[in-house]
Amino acid sequence: MVSHKPVIFVVEPFGGSIRWHNPSLPLIYWDDYAVTRGDGIFESILIRDGHAANLERHAQRFCTSAAALGLPEPILNSWINATQAAIEEFGEGEGKCTWTYSRGRASTGIPTAWVSIQPISDVVLAQREEGVRVMLSERGWSFPSELPAKTLNYAATMATLRLARERGFDDVIFTDPDDGHVLEGATSTVVTVKGDKLRTPYDDTILPGTTQAALFAHAESQGYRCKQKVIDVDYLLAADSVWLVSSTRVAARVRRLGEDKLKAPDNENEIRSLIDAAMTRG
Amino acid sequence: MVSHKPVIFVVEPFGGSIRWHNPSLPLIYWDDYAVTRGDGIFESILIRDGHAANLERHAQRFCTSAAALGLPEPILNSWINATQAAIEEFGEGEGKCTWTYSRGRASTGIPTAWVSIQPISDVVLAQREEGVRVMLSERGWSFPSELPAKTLNYAATMATLRLARERGFDDVIFTDPDDGHVLEGATSTVVTVKGDKLRTPYDDTILPGTTQAALFAHAESQGYRCKQKVIDVDYLLAADSVWLVSSTRVAARVRRLGEDKLKAPDNENEIRSLIDAAMTRG
Known part of the structure; x- marks a missing residue:
């Protein structure tokens, strides 16, 4: 059995570029509304056999959630690219993928967005x-x-x-x-x-x-x-x-x-x- | 008028030691329950003339909140020390101090705790x-x-x-x-x-x-x-x-x-x- 490490890709919310982030380093700033107000949305997606399962429904609900919170419309292509990149890095086997999209830092006003994949817990x-x-x-x-x-x-x-x-x-x-x-x-x-x-x-x-x-x-x-x-x-x-x-x-x-x-x-x-x-x- | 920079002191939740954190660097990990579940508490405290106003009532409600969420009882002394240290670093003038205490990282099980002070916004x-x-x-x-x-x-x-x-x-x-x-x-x-x-x-x-x-x-x-x-x-x-x-x-x-x-x-x-x-x- 392969022991997987978590994988994170940060999504640039407007341009749509993605970048790898070391999961052993902090990611979120002290003034991010995700932390200070829980002001953000997420989706949890099953990764199985190198595929994101039921992806269309998750993507659709993600966009609905973003609209309800008045977040900028997600550039789905970037989220899917980040998910693909994370799957490749994660490797074989099942994983739990999470899309998180927050209003971002109070000091910048730019949303924070990232995709993570981690192993499915034993529980x-x-x-x-x-x-x-x-x-x-x-x-x-x-x-x-x-x-x-x-x-x-x-x-x-x-x-x-x-x-x-x-x-x-x-x-x-x-x-x-x-x-x-x-x-x-x-x-x-x-x-x-x-x-x-x-x-x-x-x-x-x-x-x-x-x-x-x-x-x-x-x-x-x-x-x-x-x-x-x-x-x-x-x-x-x-x-x-x-x-x-x-x-x-x-x-x-x-x-x-x-x-x-x-x-x-x-x-x-x-x-x-x-x-x-x-x-x-x- | 002095332009203040935000100040952060991280509180070690059990031992109670405190350490300065650079506010221009990320603080919170991707798997912190504050981010993934909003599973944490906070207090906002006015800093005026070098003093934390109404501190006793805030500290009391903070402890009540922690108990309601089943978080380890806050070591108030550490929080107050961190607040004092942050006030000294922040300098003269009014500030908004925030105590944040989350269940912490899923991967460590250790609560995350920090004190910040920032200028009062113009609004x-x-x-x-x-x-x-x-x-x-x-x-x-x-x-x-x-x-x-x-x-x-x-x-x-x-x-x-x-x-x-x-x-x-x-x-x-x-x-x-x-x-x-x-x-x-x-x-x-x-x-x-x-x-x-x-x-x-x-x-x-x-x-x-x-x-x-x-x-x-x-x-x-x-x-x-x-x-x-x-x-x-x-x-x-x-x-x-x-x-x-x-x-x-x-x-x-x-x-x-x-x-x-x-x-x-x-x-x-x-x-x-x-x-x-x-x-x-x-």
Whole structure:
């Protein structure tokens, strides 16, 4: 097994040139709004077999996020060039690629932009195989529906994840405190399987998932019937299987939901392969 | 007038040693949770006449924020030492000091901590003198009441501020969309004056303001009657004067609120001096 080092390429946000950055050296200045205000956006993209998986959907959401924050429109060509250069430097094997785009330094007014690739963590690899124990958590705060962007503001989500881990869980599924509707995972989209039906929660406070979108497109072509739907916790408990899908973890089956054990379905490997294939085709 | 350069001192989060950092060089690594997740806290502190104003309240809230995020308890002595060292390096005159404390790099697990001082911006200086035009904005999102911390997650607030500026305003006062109650400024606390009564909005989704607390303590000693109270917009319009108070801007009188012009009260200078004195004593 190859041990990979992280790779960084900085993207010049206007001209579009790229340059390699040593990951062992600091990158961001003290007055960057990414740091001082969390004023920036990101995408996490799976690198597999030398390819960025599901790249078109990520690029599209990235542009939507940038527009929502009033950042200059990303020069996608530069981001893709930087991603290619980073893949070459990173080498074979799976990686987690992150695009980050911030408003930049207060003193210069120029956005900061970079692409990184790092190895997939052992925790993520294990969760793909073994599934995850999930804590249900009412989300007491709400996201700004006026800001449909994948921002860097995850402090509250991280706090909930820490609480979950203290209690012996691996992850979180948020529910709406008013009506109990299922929202999303901490950094993933919820997908249920019941017979040939794939469902994902409908709610206007959650950001559309790129992996879930790729999955639904592929699954439809394989004869599954897919749709968004308002879902409550009982619906999760009654499903054949419940999955957290996201770009780098791809799919982790929920094997415990709060106090309930969720048995592995007969078609666990089939579903996992379906999600895997959706990512590879994306 | 002296032109000041920014000053940075890095705080070693466990041992407590401090070291100078060149502000013209990058400080933060690509995998710092401050950048990737906004997972950190801060305080902004006014530096005036070589002193950190209202330091005790800032230090206290800093510790509360750190506890809420499960960060190691700050070694306050180190933060104060770094602040002193930065003040000496910065020299005479007013400055804005920021304490930032993040969960640190994913690859090391060690928190990142630093103190900076920079000149007060011309915009802030002008707003102290001339007051501010304020847009009213329903806050469509809510803060996590389970996370009573001054985190780095200000992307949505910044988006609202940008919108306000596009519309010819300088700042924002948020209201609760459900009941119309007044909440807070974008980065400040709302205070009203009516006769000898000072009021600030009561709501459990807003973080207590350090400047407002210092003001109320001082104003009480000067014969004013101060309290928190549920306030609506009509209450603001009927007040003698409305102020946005915060550590570095200190006090900016609201001279326009939405479409309404708010006339300067007879005691404008008296109130400004009162707030000013509260900061100097803190």
